[in-house]
Amino acid sequence: MISKEFADRIAAAVDEQFERQLERTVELVALPSLRADEEPAQDLVEREMRELGLDIDRWTIDSPELRAHPGFGPSTVDYTKMTNVVGTYAPVKNVGKSLVLNGHIDVVPEGPHEQWSRSPWDAEIRDGWMYGRGAGDMKAGLIANLFAFDAVKRAGFELTGRVHLQSVVEEECTGNGSLAALLRGYTSDAVIISEPEEDALVRANVGVLWFTVRVTGRPTHPREMANGFNAIDAAYEVMRALRTLETEWNSRKSQHRYFEDLDHPINFNFGGIQGGDWPSSVPAWCELRVRVATYPGTTADEAWAEIVRCVEGAARSGSSPAFEAQLTPDGFYAEGYVLEPGSDAERLLEETHRAAFSSELTSFTTPGYLDGRVFVNYGNTPTLVYGPVSEAIHGFDERVSIESIRKCTKSMALFLASWCGVKDTRA
Ligand SMILES: [Zn+2]
Structure with a gap:
């Protein structure tokens, strides 16, 4: 059971850095990370991960092992210059459970600019929404992963479990980026993918x-x-x-x-x-x-x-x-996947969601592709695809709700701290 004091301390750390979190998200949306053009955006993610003190692993995703895997999607682009970035936190005393926080850096083409009310790469914040191609799907979630990790430390806690923050390519076309990360050896006791899922948990997908x-x-x-x-x-x-x-x-x-x-x-x-x-x-x-x-x-x-x-x-x-x-x-x-109900990870997310949103976590089936299939089908790992409210992803005037980003970040930070365990550095 999570205490109110613990939840409040972490939520306060998220609030404190929230303006900066939005600034980073705006910066990332401004880099059009279309397929095979993700490197400048990955540079930004790498820089942020280094600032968090993580060990960086950045590699080009191609490998014979990847191409031979049953979950590999045949690719029509050159993989020799496309990289995944993983930032790893390894605790001094490793006694807690491990977690992967995953997000994809690639975005789908923006379509005709005249159908947007302004440039898709100008991440304007207006009336509680951030606009732009990839704002919802899923740069808000990707940056939220980093700030959730940061918030735990800023709240005065030291994590006691291993954490891998992943920024992967190829989610919108093959799913080979997450598959490459799994094949590189990044396994964990649970995975969170902060895709725009209306503050809810994905139970199954196609x-x-x-x-x-x-x-x-x-x-x-x-x-x-x-x-x-x-x-x-x-x-x-x-x-x-x-x-x-x-x-x-x-x-x-x-x-x-x-x-x-x-x-x-x-x-x-x-x-x-x-x-x-x-x-x-x-x-x-x-x-x-x-x-x-x-x-x-x-x-x-x-x-x-x-x-x-x-x-x-x-x-x-x-x-x-x-x-x-x-x-x-x-x-x-x-192949699609089902998140079997009843995992420890899901039970914990119910709690952290309740703490952040003051409402119950719901789950639903989505008829779209998700990288969750990589970790569930080939890593046998409970994978929570869960993230903010968005509108018009893959459409024009794509947008993501600011308050929803804030609450999801709080929920994920609290999950991270509770799942991996912490040592209170102020105690
Ligand atoms: Zn997505």
Whole structure:
């Protein structure tokens, strides 16, 4: 049981540094850490971790072990210059439990700037919200991890368990950054990932696969269109078939615990389409970029086999003549996960959440990808994906609630102190 005095002392330390915490978050949002362009943002994180007195491990994520892992997502970018940063605290007397505080540094593309009310990289704070691409997803959480750690020390406590603060790449496209951190040997008794989760705990989430379908046509002049074969028309056949598969997968939701009450847990997204070379040539090619979701317990290989069958079926028997459709996985190849209820970590988070929010912790199922799958499925570690209230992540005018950041930081700092144990340096 956490005493009120203990909780208040830690909360006060968070409050004291909160302005500085917001400044760092603004600074980090201003660095557009799009995929394969994360290094300047990682420099800032490394600098902050050094100031906290942590031992720094910064490494390029590529390794044969990573590429051979069943949870590896095939990558289309060069990994030789992309780094993870981990800051480690090792107590003098190691008697407590260990913890990983994880966050991802990468952000998704900001889209057309004219749809934002101001620059996505100008993290304005207005009416209790911080705006900007990545403000919610998840730079507020990533900086909150660092300040939660700092607050424990500032409150006059010395942690007695090992802590790893992780800033990883590749969460928005493959999940290979967190996987690389796990494979590097960073294991722990529990993990917190401070993603924007509406002040709640993620109970379960979907797996995600990314792939490209390339449809091949036969180009001709439109005056003899009947002799050609239109790859763009054929891509519609593929899309229709995939929508049918999506409906079928959604109809299986009652077989999946934690998904039965969601309206539409499985979402297939056609995230990109490109094809043809000239308005007056029947297109010779069309490429579709697709994201699909799967239930936990379905391996990526099993899902992939169904997708291949579906697309090949459409190519053979659509309303058009048979055509060639080539499938290539090129991103997430990830199974979902369930956080089994009843862990010590979850029980403690219930307590620290109550202390910070004066309300009960709720849990929910999310139909989006989370790196939690790495630590649960391959590290067998209770993983708490828990973080602030946000709006419009991956959209325009993305924003995160300032008061929610404050309370989540208090809850996480109190968790850290209670989980790892502390020595009171003022006693
Ligand atoms: Zn995220």
